[in-house]
Amino acid sequence: MIKKIHSYLKTIWPEFHKHKQNVHLESFYTFTDYWHLWVMSIFILAVTALAPLGFVTLIHYQLIQQSVDSELNLRTEQLTSSTKSSVSFFMEERLNALIFTVNEMGYDQLTKMDGLAEILKNLKLGFGGLSDLSVIDTDGNQVAYAGPFNLEGKNYKNQPWFSESLKRTNFVSEVFTGYRDVPHMIIAVRSIKPDGSFFILRATLDTERLIQTLSSHKTGTHTDIFLVDHEGVLQTPSENYGQIFTRTKLTFPTDQTQTKVIMDKHQKNSPIISAHCFISTHIVSTPFVLVVQKKKAAMMHVWLEMRRNINWTVGISIVLILLVITFASTFMINRLYLIDKTKAETMLQMEQSQQLISIGQLAAGVAHEINNPLAVINQTAGYVKDLFSFTDEPQKAEDIIEHIDSILDATDRCGTITRQLLGFVRQFDIQIKRTCLKNLITDVLSFHKKEAEYRGISVGVSVPDTFPDMETDSGKLQQILVNLINNAFQALDDGCCLDISASQITPKMIKLIIQDTGCGIPEKNLNKIHEPFFSTKQDQMGTGLGLSITYGLVKKLGGNISVQSTEGVGTCFTITLPIKIQEGKLA
Amino acid sequence: MKNIEKMKHTDILIIDDEIKFAAMLSKRIQLRGYHSEICHDGKTALGWLKTHGTAVTLILLDLQLPDMYGTQVLTQIKMSHPDIPVIILTGHGTEQDRQECEQLGAYLFIHKPLDIDQLMTLLEKIRETS
Numbered sequence: 001m002i003k004k005i006h007s008y009l010k011t012i013w014p015e016f017h018k019h020k021q022n023v024h025l026e027s028f029y030t031f032t033d034y035w036h037l038w039v040m041s042i043f044i045l046a047v048t049a050l051a052p053l054g055f056v057t058l059i060h061y062q063l064i065q066q067s068v069d070s071e072l073n074l075r076t077e078q079l080t081s082s083t084k085s086s087v088s089f090f091m092e093e094r095l096n097a098l099i100f101t102v103n104e105m106g107y108d109q110l111t112k113m114d115g116l117a118e119i120l121k122n123l124k125l126g127f128g129g130l131s132d133l134s135v136i137d138t139d140g141n142q143v144a145y146a147g148p149f150n151l152e153g154k155n156y157k158n159q160p161w162f163s164e165s166l167k168r169t170n171f172v173s174e175v176f177t178g179y180r181d182v183p184h185m186i187i188a189v190r191s192i193k194p195d196g197s198f199f200i201l202r203a204t205l206d207t208e209r210l211i212q213t214l215s216s217h218k219t220g221t222h223t224d225i226f227l228v229d230h231e232g233v234l235q236t237p238s239e240n241y242g243q244i245f246t247r248t249k250l251t252f253p254t255d256q257t258q259t260k261v262i263m264d265k266h267q268k269n270s271p272i273i274s275a276h277c278f279i280s281t282h283i284v285s286t287p288f289v290l291v292v293q294k295k296k297a298a299m300m301h302v303w304l305e306m307r308r309n310i311n312w313t314v315g316i317s318i319v320l321i322l323l324v325i326t327f328a329s330t331f332m333i334n335r336l337y338l339i340d341k342t343k344a345e346t347m348l349q350m351e352q353s354q355q356l357i358s359i360g361q362l363a364a365g366v367a368h369e370i371n372n373p374l375a376v377i378n379q380t381a382g383y384v385k386d387l388f389s390f391t392d393e394p395q396k397a398e399d400i401i402e403h404i405d406s407i408l409d410a411t412d413r414c415g416t417i418t419r420q421l422l423g424f425v426r427q428f429d430i431q432i433k434r435t436c437l438k439n440l441i442t443d444v445l446s447f448h449k450k451e452a453e454y455r456g457i458s459v460g461v462s463v464p465d466t467f468p469d470m471e472t473d474s475g476k477l478q479q480i481l482v483n484l485i486n487n488a489f490q491a492l493d494d495g496c497c498l499d500i501s502a503s504q505i506t507p508k509m510i511k512l513i514i515q516d517t518g519c520g521i522p523e524k525n526l527n528k529i530h531e532p533f534f535s536t537k538q539d540q541m542g543t544g545l546g547l548s549i550t551y552g553l554v555k556k557l558g559g560n561i562s563v564q565s566t567e568g569v570g571t572c573f574t575i576t577l578p579i580k581i582q583e584g585k586l587a
Numbered sequence: 588m589k590n591i592e593k594m595k596h597t598d599i600l601i602i603d604d605e606i607k608f609a610a611m612l613s614k615r616i617q618l619r620g621y622h623s624e625i626c627h628d629g630k631t632a633l634g635w636l637k638t639h640g641t642a643v644t645l646i647l648l649d650l651q652l653p654d655m656y657g658t659q660v661l662t663q664i665k666m667s668h669p670d671i672p673v674i675i676l677t678g679h680g681t682e683q684d685r686q687e688c689e690q691l692g693a694y695l696f697i698h699k700p701l702d703i704d705q706l707m708t709l710l711e712k713i714r715e716t717s
Contacts (some may be wrong), residue, residue, distance in 0.1 A: 181595065292684075367678070367679040368651075368678045368679035369677055371678035371698070371699045371700070372605055372608070372678045372699065374606065374699065374700050375608045375699035375700040375701065376605065376607045376608045376611070377700070377704075378699075378700035378701065379607075379611035379612050379615065379700070379701070380607065380611045381609055382611070382615055382703055383611045383614050383615050383618075386615050386618045387618075390618045390619070391618075403611075406607055406611075410607075450651065453653060454651045454652065587690060
């Protein structure tokens with residue numbers, strides 16, 4: 001099983017990951033760093049594919065967040081409004097009962113013995129939440145009292161609530177401890193005695209009942225509903241802020257009448273939604289502010305569940321996209337590599353074939369050049385032998401020496417040619433060395449010397465004496481010259497001209513111009529001449545590789561080649577080359 | 588000269604631009620009792636043939652001449668003197684050249700260097716047939 005997986009992985013493992021450098025092939029590759037290409041391809045595709053996904057997910061997140069926040073705000077606002085209605089109703093109901101009692105009974109009835117106790121009993125039965133009832137005159141003296149505390153005869157003149165009660169017809173106090181030392185609040189109704197002076201009917205409200213009313217609106221354990229006064233002092237116990245009368249940092253603008261919902265942070269830094277509104281009845285305003293606080297985290301489980309689902313979906317999508325991109329990129333880059341590799345191998349074969357063709361062309365020239373002096377040697381030696389075989393007369397030494405000199409001259413000619421040939425063959429080795437361009441041109445032209453003579457082709461070479469020696473791969477440079485000069489000879493009609501000139505154009509560059517007055521290249525073919533296998537030569541004389549290889553060789557030497565040609569006028573190849581090639585550039 | 592008295596009145600025309608080669612060949616032919624004439628280019632050879640053509644038994648023709656191609660000279664010789672055998676003597680003739688020359692009526696196509704004995708055998712054979 002493991003072996004199977006291993007062999008499968010081996011087949012899908014991309015070829016370019018196994019690429020080994022080959023100095024002969026490397027220069028023919030279109031791309032050099034396939035690893036980089038692969039990484040860049042994955043990166044670009046991943047960014048293109050994942051950026052919109054990320055963007056859409058972010059927008060989706062925000063929309064859901066806003067929607068959830070809005071929903072939570074609405075719910076909190078509704079809860080606050082309903083609680084406010086309950087609390088307002090609680091106070092208004094009891095205040096109305098007091099107003100009714102005052103108007104119905106009047107001062108005399110209220111201050112009659114046991115009259116007040118009977119009323120308290122009925123009120124408790126009817127409404128509940130009242131702990132005692134008392135009648136107080138304008139001087140603060142408690143005229144009558146009914147309730148469980150022993151408060152008869154108490155004077156409230158100096159109590160803040162009493163002075164406030166005198167100023168208004170109806171009054172609701174804050175929660176305070178007072179004489180009984182128990183948290184309570186009072187509601188009071190001012191009325192007029194038969195003698196025209198004021199008196200106050202006061203009822204004490206049980207805070208427990210109020211707290212129960214608030215608690216009945218709690219939904220879940222994460223909701224805190226409580227009352228504070230305008231200064232932020234707790235009027236009922238709070239889960240978040242503590243016991244009654246604790247001072248909080250909550251502050252409220254006094255002109256606020258609507259329910260206000262805000263996002264806040266609790267002291268434990270957990271986000272909360274806080275809503276508040278002022279409690280007021282139709283009859284009187286109260287000092288209470290209702291505060292409803294909900295811990296956001298507790299209300300967010302739906303959103304968190306949704307976010308988890310989104311995260312999973314997005315995460316799986318990203319992994320799938322990355323997998324697909326990686327596989328697609330690997331496949332494409334691998335195909336590209338294989339095509340490039342095949343091309344490089346073909347180009348190398350072409351270059352080697354072209355070298356063989358060059359050698360073949362040279363061989364023809366060499367055979368001609370050597371055969372002629374050999375024929376002279378053959379005939380002269382034969383003649384000297386004949387002199388002794390066919391005549392009896394003694395031969396003059398000077399005559400014999402003259403013939404032997406002719407033989408020696410001819411052997412010298414052969415020697416020169418073989419030396420040139422040997423030098424030429426050595427140039428096929430890859431090596432950078434000092435090269436004299438003029439000598440190289442002369443060597444190459446020497447193989448065309450006879451042809452030029454017979455065909456009346458005038459060959460001009462113009463290289464200034466100051467022209468520097470080049471440090472380059474002389475084999476490649478020679479092959480460039482052979483290809484271009486061979487081409488020129490094939491294009492030239494008898495009696496035409498071939499001019500080869502070289503000059504130094506910058507301290508680092510030289511220019512070589514090979515210009516002929518041959519048939520020229522038609523304009524439509526000018527763009528194609530460097531393409532492999534493009535040939536206009538008939539009867540399979542040309543392989544179509546010469547100029548393509550030449551173009552590649554010039555590039556390898558770090559140079560450029562351009563061609564200008566007019567059909568029927570001639571062709572001019574201009575090559576620029578560095579005087580000193582950079583080591584790393586050559587392969 | 589051993590054979591000078593046996594000079595056979597046979598003219599051999601050598602058309603070759605290689606001066607030394609042509610001179611030596613000519614001398615060796617003469618040593619063997621034949622007349623020989625040298626021309627170094629095509630036009631001179633064709634001009635000489637106009638006046639002396641009737642005496643010529645054999646022509647040795649190089650393919651690469653300074654003024655004309657050997658095949659052009661061969662064509663003109665065959666037009667003016669179709670009976671004179673022409674042996675092509677070349678330094679680096681290709682198979683294509685051989686076929687072309689044979690089509691144009693060349694007697695033989697020989698690569699340099701030339702074996703003089705082979706030439707003499709051929710010459711005797713030509714004389715006998717003519």
